[in-house]
Amino acid sequence: MGDTCCMSFSLGGFKTFLEGQIPGVYVLSLRIGNSTIEDYENGYFMNPNKQVEFVCDKLSKDPKLQNGFNAIGFSQGSQFLRAVVQRCGHNLAPIKNLITLGGQHQGVYGIPHCFALHHETCDYIRKLLNFAAYYSWVQKSLVQATYWHDPLDNDKYIKNSQFLADINNELIINKTYIDNLNKLEHFVMVMFNNDSVVQPRETEWFGFYEVGQAKKLVTLQDCLNIFQDRLGLKRMDEAGKLVFLSQPGDHLKFSQEWFIDNILKPYLV
Incomplete structure (x- = not known):
């Protein structure tokens, strides 16, 4: 959201950084559309289901990926790439590690830079979004x-969400989603401790508000102990495949040194 695949000051620069750190590596920065302008616009207006279908097709046809690859998602790209793994991973070369930075795996309930627990205006905006979001x-x-x-109307969310409720197996249990996700060597989730964009920030670790209110937060581990494990994440956790990393700072703010030490060396080389 609000970014493109290929600009030198954003993900294009990150691609160059990876290529400099891993000699000979092939890095595909996904462009959704025929231009960077379309890519930017599609981050707001192309339904994620269509984006996932587009990426599945693109990855399946790339000969340079046929020996397997790692997948890195930034912000909303995190859950979109997870959907790629779940929906078409069985038709792709082996996906080794899924690395998500600042993702919204349990969705969001808040607007960027607006903390509804402390500001009545923010809470009002959330109510407006609730009114319209599920049309x-x-x-x-x-x-x-x-x-x-x-979280105040979880049944309405599950019934009307056209993307997140499906990839989180909240509508029905899709065994293919579970099998494909569990084929990963690691599922790495990075949370930014001072994130002012994603609310609640715990969604970056698959946590969220407890159903029925918007104050108390529950972790993924709490959810797995209380509710049905609908994605096989408990099995992954017990196998040491789930990795939870945190980084001080705001949304997607990290140094190259931090990324090298915590992501690149353990999971990309």
């Missing part, structure tokens, strides 16, 4: 609505 036409046309997760 079918909004779900189809606004990307961010597809991972809007209202």
